[in-house]
Amino acid sequence: MAISQKLHTKLVQKLILTPSLQQAIKLLPMSTLELSELLNQEMVENPMLEEVPTEELQPVEASQEKQEEKPATEKTDTWDDQDYEYFFGDYLDDGYKARTPTEVKELPPIENTLSTSASLADHLLWQLSMQTDEPLIREIGEAIIGNLDDDGQLVATVEELATMGPWATGEVERALSLVQSFDPIGVAARDLQECLLLQLRRTALNGAPGDNAIAEKIVTEHMRLLQNHQVPELARKMGMSIDDLKQYIEQIRHLDPKPGSRFNPSQSQYVIPDVYIVKIEDQYVAVLNEEGLPQLRISPVYRRLLDKTAVENTDETRAYVKDKFRSALWLIKSVEQRQKTIHKVASSIINFQRDFLDHGIEYLRPLVLRDVANDIGMHESTVSRVVTNKYMHTPQGVFEMKYFFHSGIASSYGEAVSSVTIKQRIRKIIEQEDPRKPLSDSKIVSILQREGLELARRTIAKYREELKIPTSNQRKVLY
Numbered sequence: 001m002a003i004s005q006k007l008h009t010k011l012v013q014k015l016i017l018t019p020s021l022q023q024a025i026k027l028l029p030m031s032t033l034e035l036s037e038l039l040n041q042e043m044v045e046n047p048m049l050e051e052v053p054t055e056e057l058q059p060v061e062a063s064q065e066k067q068e069e070k071p072a073t074e075k076t077d078t079w080d081d082q083d084y085e086y087f088f089g090d091y092l093d094d095g096y097k098a099r100t101p102t103e104v105k106e107l108p109p110i111e112n113t114l115s116t117s118a119s120l121a122d123h124l125l126w127q128l129s130m131q132t133d134e135p136l137i138r139e140i141g142e143a144i145i146g147n148l149d150d151d152g153q154l155v156a157t158v159e160e161l162a163t164m165g166p167w168a169t170g171e172v173e174r175a176l177s178l179v180q181s182f183d184p185i186g187v188a189a190r191d192l193q194e195c196l197l198l199q200l201r202r203t204a205l206n207g208a209p210g211d212n213a214i215a216e217k218i219v220t221e222h223m224r225l226l227q228n229h230q231v232p233e234l235a236r237k238m239g240m241s242i243d244d245l246k247q248y249i250e251q252i253r254h255l256d257p258k259p260g261s262r263f264n265p266s267q268s269q270y271v272i273p274d275v276y277i278v279k280i281e282d283q284y285v286a287v288l289n290e291e292g293l294p295q296l297r298i299s300p301v302y303r304r305l306l307d308k309t310a311v312e313n314t315d316e317t318r319a320y321v322k323d324k325f326r327s328a329l330w331l332i333k334s335v336e337q338r339q340k341t342i343h344k345v346a347s348s349i350i351n352f353q354r355d356f357l358d359h360g361i362e363y364l365r366p367l368v369l370r371d372v373a374n375d376i377g378m379h380e381s382t383v384s385r386v387v388t389n390k391y392m393h394t395p396q397g398v399f400e401m402k403y404f405f406h407s408g409i410a411s412s413y414g415e416a417v418s419s420v421t422i423k424q425r426i427r428k429i430i431e432q433e434d435p436r437k438p439l440s441d442s443k444i445v446s447i448l449q450r451e452g453l454e455l456a457r458r459t460i461a462k463y464r465e466e467l468k469i470p471t472s473n474q475r476k477v478l479y
Contacts, residue, residue, distance in 0.1 A: 024334040028341065028385035032274050032292060039294050039335070048302050048321065048328040051294045120152060120187075120263035121145050127182045140167055140175035144188060152187040152260020153195065184259040192257055193223050199255045214238070215248045226252065229477040273393035275346045275401075277357065284357055286346035288339055296332050298325065341378070345386045348375045349404050356404075360396055362425075366408025366418045409453060417453060423463050425451075430469055438472035 027035065043049045128141045143164050147156040154176075161172045179188045185202050189195035196219045200212045218226060218238065225234040226249070235245045276287045305321040352371065355363035369380045369387075376383075387401035408416030429447055433439045439447075441460045448455055469475075 019330075023330065024337055025385070027334050027338045028382065029388040031389040032272060032289070034389075035335070035338075036293050039296060039331075042328075042331055043294065043296070046324050046328050046331075048299055048324040049296050049331070050299045052297050118263070120148065120150070120260045123263055124148075124179065124182055124187065128179070131178060131182075136167070136171060137175045137178065140165070140172055141179055144172075144176055144179050148188060148260065150260060150264040151258035152184065152189075152263075153258075154188050154190050157190070184256070184262070186256060186259040193219055195257060195259065196252060196255050199259075200252075215251050218248060219252065229474065231477065271391050271398055273398055274342065274390045275392045277346070277350060277392060277394045279357075279395065284350045284354065286343055286350060288343055290339070293335075296328075296335070298328055298332075341382065342386055342390065344376045344378075345372060345383055345401070346392060348372045349392070349401070351375070353404055357395055362421055364404070364406070364418045364420050366416045367405050368407070369405060409455065419463070422448075422453065422455070423467055425453075426460065426463055427467055427469070430464075430475075435475070438475040440472045 027038075030038065043051065124145045125142065128138060128145070132138060132141070140161070143161055144154065144156075147154060147161070149155050158169055158172050158176065161167070161176075162169050176188060180198055182188075186195040186199045189198055197216060200216050200219065203212070218234070222234055222237055225237065231242055231245065231249070235242045238245060272289065272292075274289055276289055278285050278287050302321060303325065305317055349367075349372065350357065352365055352367050352375075355365065369383045373380045373383045387405070390401045392399055392401055403420075406418045406420050408418060409422055425448070426444060429444055430439065441457050441464065444460050445455060445457050448460075464471075
């Protein structure tokens, strides 16, 4: 049997992730802030990129007219690769400006976003400096304050604090007692029980110190029953009627379990939408928000270094500039492609969710990535990247683009209903129930069945838990 070598010609299609394609994919899931940081960094590293000065920004139409009025001799590029003129002609003009929103949205004034409020640690350290002159107690007190979390609770034991010095356990207990007497009341407690006891010992129900004895006993001996809202069992243990017990439960309920939280308020996070949905006459239109994004162009000064007729431009210089020129063009093209893709996805969401934009969350349609991908002729993975970290400003409020994608529940009247709409319906049913006779999950299933929605009881329980609504028994006890 003879073995021979032969050459065969074979034509195949193969997907290759070129650097430019990788860059385009990388830009898609970026938020506007991340993209802005990337473009600013690229301008630092690539001399061919520069931001169009504000006074030179022109509408796209004016830019195109300017380009058409140029003589043919000015358009001639001495670089051999003329394809760049064909693909990137718009970006080579000095007056190029990408599309901008037709409506300018005003951001909140800077004075509304800044604050210089004192922290919990600062507040406690100031009190410590005023309450004692003993260096040792001050040193231990500073260690205790340094081990408090944002809620004001002590996250280290007395033994662990003692080893930090090292200090005697008795000295740590004395310093801890001093810190626990500071404002806010209940600070530096080691657990919830101690936090409530510290507050009860500093306050009184009707102004008389003895009135807190019963409340302290409830917190000390029956904390679990109190947390589980087992009021009848708690009344039996305390030998009291439920009516007599209620005043003490109300007293405990008005205590602050997180006394340090008011000194560490959560900062407001302002969401800047990537897309604005604007209603023009009877149609909704998606408008990209490009405010804050630098408008890039190819530097005309560095581009002249590609001119082969200039004597001072060496081959090495032209090779370097050519590489940076190609990188800059692909970046600008990738950014523009990203913006076009976001606009396509947003426009497709408008088409699918028109009823939601008109009437609200009850009319949200079930939608999956495949539906939008088929509508715009792109792959699901591309749509998934586009909706990541992007927000839309709609007539119904600001929503993350992922919010519009939910599974559907089959109904007896034909069309599927979004799971978000089901959750909203469950919330309304529970809000309208008789609090003395809360509806069980099975009864909610029956109500939804009469409305044409077939759901299992475990599905209702799952949605109820996601809405953070207690069970019917817990709601009854709370009432």
